[in-house]
Amino acid sequence: MTDKMTDHQNRQFRLAHRPVGPVRREDFTFRVDPARAPEAGEIMVAVEYISLDPAMRGWMNEGRSYIKPVGIGEVMRAGALGTVVESRAAGFSPGDVVTGALGVQSVATLAAKDCVKVDAGLAPKPLFLSALGMPGMTAYFGLLAVGEPKPGETVVVSAAAGAVGALVGQIAKIKGCHVVGLAGGAAKCRYIVDELGFDAAIDYKSEPVPARLRETCPKGIDVYFDNVGGQILDDCLAQINLRARIVICGAISQYNNTTPVKGPSNYLALLVNRARMQGMIVFDYAERYAEGAQAMAGWLAAGRLKSREDIVDGLETFPDTLQKLFTGENFGKLILKV
Incomplete structure (x- = not known):
């Protein structure tokens, strides 16, 4: 005092x-x-x-x-x-x-x-x-508690060079998944592959996203971690697998809209594939933050996670x-x- x-x-x-x-x-x-x-x-x-x-x-x-x-x-x-x-x-x-x-x-x-x-x-x-704060907890609980990835599955994440997306992709790799990230520009795409260890990157600014998703996700998409909404969400929904999980974390492509938010037109893919799309708010996991921070700190110390x-x-x-x-x-x- x-x-x-x-x-x-x-x-x-x-x-x-x-x-x-x-x-x-x-x-x-x-x-x-x-x-x-x-x-x-x-x-x-x-x-x-x-x-x-x-x-x-x-x-x-x-x-x-x-x-x-x-x-x-x-x-x-x-x-x-x-x-x-x-x-x-x-x-x-x-x-x-x-x-x-x-x-x-x-x-x-x-x-x-x-x-x-x-x-x-x-x-x-x-x-x-x-990594040890809100973005880290969002990535940790959003992917593991909502996305529930299993070894060998394909995980796709948008805004993959951003604070949350970069961590989501790395955690998915730690869990044994095939990981594809969407990012804007060649520099960001090189970063997530060369430095963060993603298996592939798609430059949504210069590449045809649907075709590149088919190329980089030959077995389809099991988990899609969505940070952007809009057309990219639709493109990913078109290629989800049976019982896929879609984590709705954010929709940055829609935040500055002056017109109503554009919802997914491919939502029937959820029905056909008996898939799940679930929103994620990090505050819901506040009582478990210590668990997430301990895991993230361990991966950082071991060099398995970069921030x-x-x-x-x-x-x-x-x-x-x-x-x-x-x-x-x-x-x-x-x-x-x-």
């Missing part, structure tokens, strides 16, 4: 408008305010790294979802990592490194129960927002840096360094 501090200035982005189509800088207000001193049960955290995720686009929309939307005028929601600078909560002391929904800001004051302490001596801090972070300096760059997710510019996990 420490005495209250009043000299912390909090740089923050607040949601000013609900975006229509792609997010613009004008959709946020940048402010500098005195940081709020913690009350009983709360901690003040100096934010160091902020996780930028496609889900943030959905959080800006009004409407029913798995989590309430960010309110107009509220600090933009984001997972982040930082160091405790002041504590009024048992079990937390200045110097502790924590992760939680700290928001797009330089100082966060929040309930200690909403944060998790991490051992920053075990791995570089950004890894706790990547790549795309770190951009400067909190003030947030609105522009966020766009990298939707233009396909980022390689690996996109993180903002405060």
